[in-house]
Amino acid sequence: MSVEILPTPAEAVAPLAVHPWQRYCARMIDIQFFGLISIVAIGFIGGIVAPEPVLRFFNLMEKGFLGTVLANVFTIGVTVPVIACFGAWTGTPGKWIFDIRVREADGRRLSLARSFRREATIWIKGFGFGVPFVSLITLIMSKVRLSEDGKTAWDEAMDCRVHHAAASVLGYVKKTMGVALVILALVYNYAAMIKNMMSAATS
Template structure:
């Protein structure tokens, strides 16, 4: 299979999804032995992450010389290990945890602000209404955060980055379009039952294609890195703690 003629490539090294680099620079990384032939790579013209070896980016002679230097490996087991450690099919739970952490943090700030100026509104509003209101307002807030800082706090904690397929940070309009798409198609605007259906289909879509429908259509990509258990627990427990505190109050 011939590699696509894209000029922007992402690759995985040391369990981190990195890039973008041009095709010439990518070839040099392989030629100099910095990246092995089994490295997962991706460009916006590809449907999913694939091993560089399967795309014939390097001449066959380069791969042959490496085979002579090393004993024959079980490529099936190598693939399984790489697939397990480098997340070529996306990481739905990392994305969901990051979003719910960011939403919970925003809701806490919003409710604190509103309770100071209008405590009656908090007392008379249902939890579902407050969640939906926070979800809609967060669309604008998230777009602003992404365009200014390049990432949200939740994604940063979980070592995930959101970029365009050209490797740039999102501008406000692109970030706003993506936030609306995620809120509508990925979360069903927070409407009970509908949101669970949206969660399920977006999860299946991400696991099957390696990227969500909105990322594919808008031209964005989420890059993942390794993340420790302590960070996962912190991001997971924060929304739960706020929920319990809200019920008790």
């Protein structure tokens, strides 16, 4: 695996610059993108190997509040190894859109093992395993810590550096589109959650 060194300070914003909302949007894009691909892949393979159990499992995710909890936990959890692999090898779509790079203190890419450890820690400490309301609390706590200390708990523990590229016209265009995608995804997800809960209540 080739070693990639970060650009010089003239080409990038100082590592201490923090942009919590950009990091959140990048993460949500990655979760939605890789979550959809993973679920489709699991459904396709499961449909061949064990169609009935897979169908029952997916049906559970459409039944009321508990179904929503299961869907959130499963969707976010299943993306952990996928995002870890892409983060260690090429970077993720969300980070590309928001011009974010995660590196070791010396500028190298994270190894696969350390990338997986970071993603697993984000799943637990950042998203509270994806459990509704719990994840809201952990996200707010992480945002406050990042804004005040300049680092999240997982990056400080692993001594990682999160770099944001210098502002550019292309960067603004990508970020605007990224924010729009996140808003649309959130609206769709909440609408689906409310619909599922209403259906369960009237059934």
